[in-house]
Structure formats: C-alpha cells, structure tokens
Amino acid sequence: MAVETPNLEPKGIQGLGKAIKRKEDPRFIVGKGNYLDDINLPGMLHMALVHSPYAHAKILNIDTSEALKIPGVKAVITSKDLAAAGLSWIPTLAGDKQMVLADGKVLYQYQEVAAVYAETRQAAADGAAAVQVEYEPLPVVVDPYKATAPDAPVLREDIKGNMTGAHGPRRHDNHIWTWDVGSKDETEKALAASEVRIKQHMVYPRSHPAPLEPCGCIGDMNKATGRLTVYMTTQAPHAIRTVLSLVTGIPENNIRVISPDIGGGFGNKVPVYPGYVCAIVGSIVLGAPVKWVETRTENLTTTGFARDFHMDIEIGATKDGKVTAMKVYTLADHGAFDAAADPSKYPAGLFSICTGSYDFQKAYAEVDAVYTNKAPGGVAYRCSFRVTEASYLIERSMDVLAHELKMDPAELRLKNFIQPSQFPYPSALGWTYDSGDYEKTLKVALGRIGYAELRKEQAEKRAKGELMGIGISTFTEIVGAGPSKDFDILGIKMFDGAEIRVHPSGSAIVRAGTRHQGQGHETTWAQIVSEELGLDVDKIIVEEGDTDTAPYGLGTYASRSTPTAGGAMALGARRIREKAKKIAAHLLEVGEGDVEWVDKKFVVKGVPGKSVTMNEVAFAAYTNLPPGMEPGLETTYYYDPPNLTFPHGAYICVVDIDKGTGEVKVRRFVAIDDCGTIINPMIVEGQVHGGLTEGFAMAFMQEIAFDEQGNNLSSNFTDYLLPTALETPKWETGHTVTPSPHHPIGAKGVGESPTVGSPAAFVNAVVDALAHLGVRHIDMPITREKVWKVLRQAGVDSF
Amino acid sequence: MKLEYSGQEKVQASAEKVWSFIQDPQKVASCLPDLKSVEFKDDKNMVATVGVAVGPVRGSFKFNIELDPRPEENKMMVRIRGGGLGSAVDLTASADISGQEDQSTLLDWNGVASVSGPAATVGGRVLDAQAKRLIETVFANMGKKMSEV
C-alpha cells in the first residue's frame, strides 16, 4: 500500500533539547497504528472468559455441555484442563502464585472460571454465557483491617497453615508479609523528644491505570516448527518471554514475544494475566492462533489494580518548624494473590522514599500486606513502585504539620528542604539522592503563580465567606530501577539494553529492551543517537517490542526507560564513536590522537577545515577500513546504572469551592519539574500534562470501590471515572534543570513525576480552603459530597 | 449489593388456610411473576425460571427455592439462590404469620437479598426500586390467591 502521509519526519541532526515532532505520529494520525486487536492471523480463533459473580465462593460444579453445543464453539477449558499441562497456577512477580482459572474456589468477583474458544467472537461470547457454574457462597473479606481478625475466613486455603511466605513470616493465614526499614527505637525516641507531633491517618484508595486500549494476547503455536509466537500488550516483552519459558517449559529461543503498538499502559500491561495464559494454552492445544482481547469490564475488575495503601504517619518537629523524625505504619491491601509488580527485594516497592524532599534525621516505616477478596495486583500505576503513595503521604503530612504549627506551608517546606550542598544525600531510610535544588524549584513555582498575592486574595475572600485554597507539593521521586546490586525481578537484574546499527549510507536502526506506550521513544532514542553520533534523525529508525530482534531489557514502567535504556543508548553510541574515531583517523590519514569530535564531526586537531562526517565514516566502515579492523559499525550495550535518579518538582494548585454543592474548581495549576537534562521539551511537557491529569483524576474521581459482598462498583467507565476535556484543568508547566551527576546524559526521567507529585497538591488546596472550618484531612477521591458534609456541618449553606 | 425490604400483607383467609397454602410448593410457585418453568424437587424444594424485566434489564433468572415452614414459631422462611445474566442472587425471606380475629391473616414479611455480578455492578443503580416491586408483587399475588382458596 502506498504511504498515505506526506513525509512529516523532522530532518537533520536533532540532538538533546530539541522540541522536534514525533517520528511515531504519522502512522497514528492516519489510523495505521498496529495495536493488538488489529492483528488477524489466518484460522484464528477467538476466546472469551467466564467470570464469577461472587467474590468468594466454592465451585460445586462447572457444566460446559450447553456451551459446547453452540455452533462455532471449539472447546471450553477449566482449571482441571490446565492442571494437566501444569498451568493451573502460575508464579506472580511478588513470589506468590496465582490461579489461572479458578481452582475449586473463587477469591474475587469476576475471577476467571473457564475459557471458551470459538470461530467467531460472537460464538465465543455466547459460549461463555452458556457455561453453567454452581457456586456455594463463602463469607467475604473486603476490609483489609478485618482480614487478619482471628475469626476471619481463610482466603488462601492453598497456603493455609504455611506461616512463611516469600518475604518472611506470616502471622495469620490472610497475612502476606511485614516489611520495615529504618530504626524503630531511635525514631520513637526522637518523636518522644519532639516539641510538636502530628498524627494522621490517610488512605490512598485502590485505583486502576485503565489505559484506553484494554489488554490482549494472541497465542500462535506453530506445531510444525515448535515455535510459539505471542503477540501481547506488554510493557516488558523480554521478561514475559522468560516467564513464559519457565512456566511452559518451551525453550526461550522457541518463544517470540511481539509487543505491537500499545494504546497506553501506565503499569497495567506489566504482569501476566490469566487471559494471556489461556490464549496461549488454547493455541497450543487447538493448534490454531487464539486471540483474546479484554472487555473493559475485565480490564477494570481482574487486571492489576494500584495503590490501596492505608497509612498512619507520625511526624515530630521543633516549635519553629524543623522536622525531626517520622514514623509510618501502612496496611497494604493486595487482594487475593500477591501479584504486586515490584523489584524482588522490595515488597513495598520504593515506599521508603517517604521522607521526601526533607531532611529527616530519623525515620521508620513498616508495611503489612494482607489478602482480601479483591482482584490481585499492586502494579506501579504511572509511578515507580509505590512512590506515589509515599509522595502523597509526606506532602499531605507536611501540610498537616504546617497547619498544626500555624505556619505557611511554603515556609515550612523551605525550612526543611535537603540543601544542594548535601548531595549526594543519604536518607534516613537508606537511599542516596543524586542531586536536586528544591528551593530553587519551589521559588520558581511561587513566583510563577504569584503566591503572595494569592494568599492576600484568600484572606479577603475568607472574610467575605468565600472559599478558596492554595495547595503545594514539593515532591521527590526515585526512579530508574535499577542498579543490579539492589534490583531484580524474579532474579533478572534490572539493567536495560540498546543495540545500534549504523548502515553504510549513514542510516541507522536502533533497538531497545524497553517498550513505549506513548512516551515517544521512537523520537527520543533517535535524538540521543543523533546527538552522540551526528546522524540525521530522519535516518534513524527505532524499534522496540520484538524479542527476536531487540536486545534484552526489563521494559518500560516506573520511569525507568530514560535512566536505563536511555543511558544504554548514549553509552552504546559513544562506543560506536570510539571505533568511528579510528576509522576517521584512517580516512583523515592522521593518528587517532590527532582526531577530535567537534560539532558532531571528526576534525583534525588544529586544522578546522579537515574533517569527516559520521556518514562518511559509516560508509568507510563497510568499504575502506583500517587494516585488520573488524568491519561494520554497530554495538549492543547493556547499561547497569550506578544509582537511581531522583527527579523532583514543585506544584501549586489554586481551587475555588462552591458552597452550595461542594464542587471544587481548580482555578490554576503550576507545575515546575526538574527531571535533569531534557531530551525533547515538547514530549516532556506532554508527559507532564498527561500525568497531572491522572493525578487530578485520583484526587477527585478515580476509585475502584467495593460493596460488602465484594461487588466491584467501578467495573466500567460509567463508574470508574476518567476526566474528560471539560473537567480537566488547564496546566501551566515549566522546569528547572539539575542534571543527574551519574547518568550518561544527565537525564532523570519524567513520565511519572506529575502523577506522583500532583495528588497532594490538589488535596492540600482543598483542605487549605476549608482549614478555618476545622478540616485537617480529606481522603481521596474528594467528592462533592465530602466537601458538602464539611460545609453543612460548619453551618455553611448557599444556593 | 445488599437489599433489604419489608412489608405487610393482610390476607382474607384464615391462618390455617394460609399455612396450607405456603407449604405447597405448587401454590407458592404460582405466585411468582412471569414464571416460565418450574420443576418440583420434593415437598420443600423447587427450581423455577422467572422472567425479569427491570428497566433495560431483561432476561431469565433461574432460582433454587427452598421452603422452610416453622409452624411452632408461626414463621415461614424461604431461601432463594440462583441467578441469571451472569449475576447471582441470594435471598432469605421470612414472614411472621398471625391469624386475626376477623378470620384474616397478617403476613409480616422481610427479605434480605444479596446481589452479585453485573446486575449489581452495572445494573445496581436501577435495581433497588425494581427488586422491591418484584417482591411486593409476589406477596400481593400470594395474598390474592390465598383469599381465593
């Protein structure tokens, strides 16, 4: 087919800092993206799943006979069939195991009970509706605080009585693990000695990433070659291939995982879901390709949820506002299986970043995880493994402390920031922050929004009985997992790879182990290579997502792509440049020591006119090499970062509140981010817009809620509320630049800062607006009713 | 979701007649609205398929119904478990039966239903008022038929 778009590609050498338009866009704007459901293979069957209406029930009988009578239905499988293949349970990323199809009982509503394979999607759906399952309902555990009560029903009978889990001892059959960090005794002592102490309970509610493209998978087992090709909406194709090999026994080189264009991921597309396994098993059993594409209901009710942290914090400070110590206890609701997608050593993710941007001398954090009758998960939803919860906790708590001290929240923050001179800064909970200038970033934000005038306006309005609030969040993130000394998933170290091949004509193909879902890697990786090698950006193609061709890597989530694969890209390019330099010397007929890289060309030192371009060198690499040199110009680089990166930012939100209805209107929102070196400012700004919108959604709308029977009350987009253009505020963005001292190009990663940093700013603004009515905290999502309740209790009423 | 209902039905029939009526699965079944089919398992158990129309929700529900008369307590218990449209309903209803001086009988009933699945998660917004109407219809039908006996 002829290319339908004019050549839109940005041209020429386009390195770091250039806001060039995205190379991946032309196909998307004409409707020629290639998402999973766009792939159709000859003879392909469709799969549909049968789901449990109950959240906790014994399965008495599954009758598939009616389903098998439907024309077009080829097969129905249940857990028993999977057991024959050893696939009725699979390991989770968190060291637990989970049912693929319900084995004897169901543990959460909508759990997968059977899989139906059919010639058409209609027949598959009819088949699923015709499977008759007989259940005996069991008592349901919805509240995580009740999960470990002595009389609580045992959820996981498969590990009943086994009091040691993957992360240490369990103290109840519904308890998963306890994890703590820091010094408890010293922290308690410091707290006891503090002049001022605040305590606050807060909940980061269960939410779901809900990308607009649901998850899906096509299993394609070629019985003639023994090769399994799996098309999957996955953010981590290589890890998936390894896991698939481990659970199926098929050698890794006989499995090819292809992750096509992904319609948003946000962490949802990291784990392995039962539907994927059933599609693959179906293909192996039936010898035909099998496609499964989730419905939205399946997406919201069965795939990886996020958050669900129930937190208690205590902070000590001096009377004049210097923080001294922090103690945190968190109860984590992990649902029916511990399928959290965290690095192996960190069952609570990177939650221990909860001291934030502040110089706490003493800190202690403890997390208990429990099982409940809810879908499994605990994915890093647009965040670096529980950083969002940590950031919200500290940023919200700093406002509680400011309120207690009757101090301006900006002033309190300025008083407690880690100072630039303290970097590298070892935190009380064990991290070494790489760099930052928190005061500078906050001051830029305060200036931009006109903080002093806003406070004046607020005082005037309050005198008139009008409600206006200002909320600040000066968060620090921890991203780029990670250094192999600390980070692995199922034992696989969390480095990432880049492969760069420069062709004779000066074009290049670049591949990475990451897999973008809208972040713009096809543009930014090309920019890094263009910067480092002086090649035209329009001659660089970026490919990700095919395990047959891309170098190994752990994938794209937790803002890790730029810190890991971005580093690999830069260092790989530099390695190529080293070889290129030798070829350049050969071409220039001088010694290698006389050649230098200036303005993206090789020049002879002191002879500015005498130079060769990378294009010329590339041609020579295949045609005219120095004697004895290996031909070609390419490399594969695996980058194991020495440390994590610590992006930060200062966000300020202004809200007005309707006294009649409790409606909160976000009037302004200024976001100043510092993500170190910026590769493409346009893309960075776009990431910030999107992340702020998800933060706004968390603060005011999004929640996966359950009733007492374990019914998921947010099972579709009419009840799981995503903001539209009309609700979404207008964002004002900006940045400061504090490069990472250890990253090859000084970049830190930005995709998640706004989701991590913004919720506290919104909530702080609302609480600030209501503070004079005695409000200290309101849990998210802040609905109109929660505000209304405060207003009416305070006697505020208005039409 | 959990739904709770209660009501009172005055039947123009003696308590004796009422008791004999409600212990007869055939007679009880005849009070179910839009009954499509019924299979009697024994003198206390039956399986009934009922058409349900709740606004946009339309389809068949299949229920296992167990009658549990407790004359000594003047109480009739009914347990219903079943479902349809991929959803499940568990309902326990009880009625206190008291004969009146005027040869009529008072049924003081209450029911607690637990609904799971799409009917609750998607249809929950519209379920409550309709389910109430359905239960009221059953008791109204009973009252009418008992009076006719």
Place this chain on the structure above:
Amino acid sequence: MEITLKINGVEKKLNVEPRTLLAHAIRDAGLTGTHIGCDSSSCGVCTVVLDGKTAVKSCTMFAVMAEGHEITTIEGMAQGGKLHPLQQAFYDQHGLQCGYCTPGMIMAAHVLLQHNPNPTEEEIRFGLSGNLCRCTGYQNIVKAVQQAAQMLQQPAGAAADD
C-alpha cells in the same frame, strides 16, 4: 444478513449478524483505525462520522442501522496524499501520545468544527467531552483543534504550508 455500507466513499458488501456492532463491521472490513475501548459508550475511541455531519460511537450502533448512510473513518480523512488539517494539527501540536484515542478524537473534532468552525477553548473542551484521552491531558488536543480551525478558515492551498 448481507448489508452494503459506504465507508470513505467506497461501497462494501458485508455479511453481518443483526447484533454486529458497527465498530466491528468497520474493523472487520480492514479499517482498523477505528478502535474499541469500552463497553458502555463512554470512551469515544470508536467515533466515526455518519453522513458528514454527525459523530457516532460506532460500538453503540448496530452495523445494520448504518445501511444507506455514508460513514467516514480516520482512513478517509487524508485526501490526495494530503493530510486533513486536523491530522496535520494533531501532529504539529503533539496532540497524541499512545495514539489509541486519536482517530476517534479527530473524527469528533471534525464534526465539532462543522457545527462550530471557530470554537473557543471552552467550546472545544465541551465538544470533545464525549471522548476520553488517557495520555495528553487534552491541552494539546485543544491546541490542535484550534490550529485546524484556523487552517480550515484559510483559503485552500495556503492551509498546509506551515
């Protein structure tokens, strides 16, 4: 049953069941630019244009209902090797990230501009509020629609030369 749908000016004979959703019929005809994202008529990624001036969510319409109507999908927007101003503007303004909502968003914007060729920012946000985007935060989408509105009001020929 057999139906004839006119999609992007081309008549296609399709064999569908009455329950076949228009979105599935379009996609099964090879035009996969129209996406599906929810079960509840909420997300709008399946938005197509019916008879030039009406936007519909094609997963909330049966294919049989579209018989006799003209359907325009994202694949029908570029004409003569030239992008539609909306496509150009989404590209120029970074109005997309993962691209999944983009076709529906462009089709909704296309209809919006026909009814209101010169919308304010507020009117654009209002008019696109039947379409969800999870990546962009809408701000650059709004800018893109503003740019396209301007391009469409310029005399033909001048529009594409940015």
Place this chain on the structure above:
Amino acid sequence: MIPAAFEYKRPMSLEEAISHLAEHGYDARVLAGGQSLIPAMRYRLAQPSVLVDINKLPNLGYLHEENGMLRIGALVRDTDVEFNKNIQSKYHLISDVSMVVADPIVRFRGTVVGSLCHNDPSGDWAAAAIAARAQMVIQGKNGSRVESIDQFLVDSFATSIGEGEMAVEARFPTPNSLTSGAYEKIERKVGDYATAAAAVQIELNPDGTIKEAGIGITAVAHMALRVVEGENLLRGQKPTLELIRAAAEEVRKIADPNPDARGSAEYKKDMARVLVGRGLIKALRRLNVVVA
C-alpha cells in the same frame, strides 16, 4: 462485549412498526437512538428477542412549532434540539437540557422521545417535560392519543405506552416572552447519570408576580417527580429569595433517593433542593428579575 442474538425488524412505515410491536409484545423493544439500550444489550443485561428499528420510518424527524407547541418527532436527536437556534433563543429550559444529556457524541444519536419512553429514574428529559408541562402523542393500531406528561410517566422505566403502541411525538408548550426556565444538573463527570438535577419553568404576569411555575426533579426518587407543593407556593406570588427558598425546601419532602456512589440520600436531597433554588434564580434572571 457482544449482545445476545436477536431478530431485527426494520419497518418502513409506522403501521408496519406497530404491527411488529403488537405481534411480539413483551419480547420486542423499539430501537431508536439505542444509546441506553445497546450498552445494556452489550452487557447482556438486556436480551430482547426482537428489535424494531424505527430509524427508517418516514416523517418522524420533524422539529417545529405549531399551534403554540414545539413538536418533537420520535426521530429528533438531542443534537437537533441542541443546535436549533429557535430553541436556543426561546426555550431556555429545553436548550439547557439539550446540552447536558449524556455526552456530545451520544447526543448525535439519542432521541428526546426515546429518552422519555425509557423513563430512566435519572432521565434528564423527563424532569424537563414535567416542568414544561409537555404532552406525549402515542400511536396504536387504532389511532393516536395525547397524554399529559404526568399521565405518561408511570413508574421507573414504565410509561402509559401499551403493548402494540409507540410514542411518536413529544410536545412542549411554546414559552411567551414572560416565560423562562433552566436546568441545573450535578454529575460526577460528563456522560454520568445525574447525581441530582432540577428543571424549572416560570411564567410571570405583567405585574411581576408568578403566573405559573413548573418544577421537575430527577435522579432523586424512583422516577422524575413534579414538586407540586413547590409550584403551589410560587404561583401568584412575587418572586423573592425567601419564596424560592421555601419552594426549594419542598423538594426534601418528596425526594427519596437511593444512596449510591453518586452520594448519600441526604446529599442528593439537599442537592435537589439547591438545584431547584438555583434553577429558579437563573430562570428569573433570564426574565430580568434579580432575586439574589
């Protein structure tokens, strides 16, 4: 999600449509815009065995004034109303409603008459029709009849349409220059069902007193309701903030909302009250009467 199979009828005349409806009775559903029905079918919560698609019926897409009534044919889409300049300038209540039904894309398909026939407890048009004292035209095999909206709306999801009948038209009285209205709705986001909503219409006497008032509330009871006592309080009085407060207060006495994710019963009741108040203030302001 894939609906269950059904039989599809595409009548080309009203007579044919009615004969299909008469033949299939309970099992048949009318398919107009389909914006409520099709999602319910995709969830398989609705599994009608016959769909009678009325979209090809001739002469049901009219939207015009006649004999002091705005006549809205059964195939008039919400957007036809929303984009109509005459409605925007004269029918303030209807214009308000037309901008907040579902979402802008759904409105291109959804029909006013279909929404009234559906009579969802949270329907927007039902409240508006109550406040504006609309009428419905119902067609059966043996001719048509006209009913007041109060007769037509029977119960949640139930109307006075019998088997073998269908509604073909909604009629809204044309407001005179001393009449205005407003629709006030709270929703969690665009496209959500109302948490609470209020439709009001006011007609003034030349002396500035209220000649007639209409108040409809929705999403706060088993179906949209008329706030009769509120209307009675307003009628004949000079509009003041006190009076509006008192009329709005009447909402509390009849609202009986279900608590759900949109809010508690108390919240919804209070919102219905606030929204009635705001609607009255807005309608009066549109008549250049400022009370607050």
